[in-house]
Amino acid sequence: MSSTSTNRTDPRYIRSSELLRNAILELSKHHRPDDISIAELTKVAGISRGTFYSHASTPAELLANVLIEELSPRFSRISSLVHDSTNTYLLRWRDIYIDLLIHVHNHRSIYKHIFIDKPESIALGYLTTYFRTVIQEYVLGFAAHNEEPPTPLWLTMATEQQVHNTIVIITSWLETDMQTSPERAMNTFMSLVPPWQLAKLSEDGRIYLRRTRTLHSMLSSSTEAK
The missing domain is CATH 1.10.357 (Tetracycline Repressor; domain 2)
Known part of the structure; x- marks a missing residue:
């Protein structure tokens, strides 16, 4: 479901994927996924907005x-x-x-x-x-x-x-x-x-x-x- 073509074996991709995974799971415990903003998610994950788009188009899709x-x-x-x-x-x-x-x-x-x-x-x-x-x-x-x-x-x-x-x-x-x-x-x-x-x-x-x-x-x- 990723919005762009990326090298999924790249260590940087794997690292950002793990950071996003932990962040979206934690945020989604307390909020409806559609109410989580990309800005909030990337801040918790500690990654850039551009990096996020290599994984998904929305927080709900990422979850x-x-x-x-x-x-x-x-x-x-x-x-x-x-x-x-x-x-x-x-x-x-x-x-x-x-x-x-x-x-x-x-x-x-x-x-x-x-x-x-x-x-x-x-x-x-x-x-x-x-x-x-x-x-x-x-x-x-x-x-x-x-x-x-x-x-x-x-x-x-x-x-x-x-x-x-x-x-x-x-x-x-x-x-x-x-x-x-x-x-x-x-x-x-x-x-x-x-x-x-x-x-x-x-x-x-x-x-x-x-x-x-x-x-x-x-x-x-x-x-x-x-």
């Missing part, structure tokens, strides 16, 4: 970049999840979202500014775009294993539905002050999730739209956080 860089190694796993073995598919899908909620919890004050404060933050738009890109790969992989090729409308709706659900999971958890564990939060969501997202891969690699014993076992077991 989104930083958060996406941190959560991506965890959440991007969902794009290839359909290739996991039959017995672990749902558990690993659930674990990816649990990791996402742990990430949110680690930056809870920041995510509250992004997801709950009004008007809606620009940073939320960048995060939504990231979720859509990864989830679209997941849906396309799912579709490739389906018994009947889904229509373009189904693919679009399925992608947008899961993007919306991802935002709902995060927002609902934040709005309830994260009073439940990430595990319990995901069990609650999975009791409400549409059937196609709980599909099971058969031995021949096809997908059948039916609820599974794995789901029942997860929802009936005690998974409250330590």
Whole structure:
């Protein structure tokens, strides 16, 4: 999302990136990212305005970049999840979202500014775009294993539905002050999730739209956080 072409291996770029990362994370704990000015950010980071523009165009974009860089190694796993073995598919899908909620919890004050404060933050738009890109790969992989090729409308709706659900999971958890564990939060969501997202891969690699014993076992077991 950087606004200019830069050498990301340059020690000066790496140093300024770390300074900006620390500054935007600290400022965003106390302020809505859209309310943070470039002047304030660069002063806290101790860099020039020109250097800032080699990293992002706005503080909100910079914050989104930083958060996406941190959560991506965890959440991007969902794009290839359909290739996991039959017995672990749902558990690993659930674990990816649990990791996402742990990430949110680690930056809870920041995510509250992004997801709950009004008007809606620009940073939320960048995060939504990231979720859509990864989830679209997941849906396309799912579709490739389906018994009947889904229509373009189904693919679009399925992608947008899961993007919306991802935002709902995060927002609902934040709005309830994260009073439940990430595990319990995901069990609650999975009791409400549409059937196609709980599909099971058969031995021949096809997908059948039916609820599974794995789901029942997860929802009936005690998974409250330590």
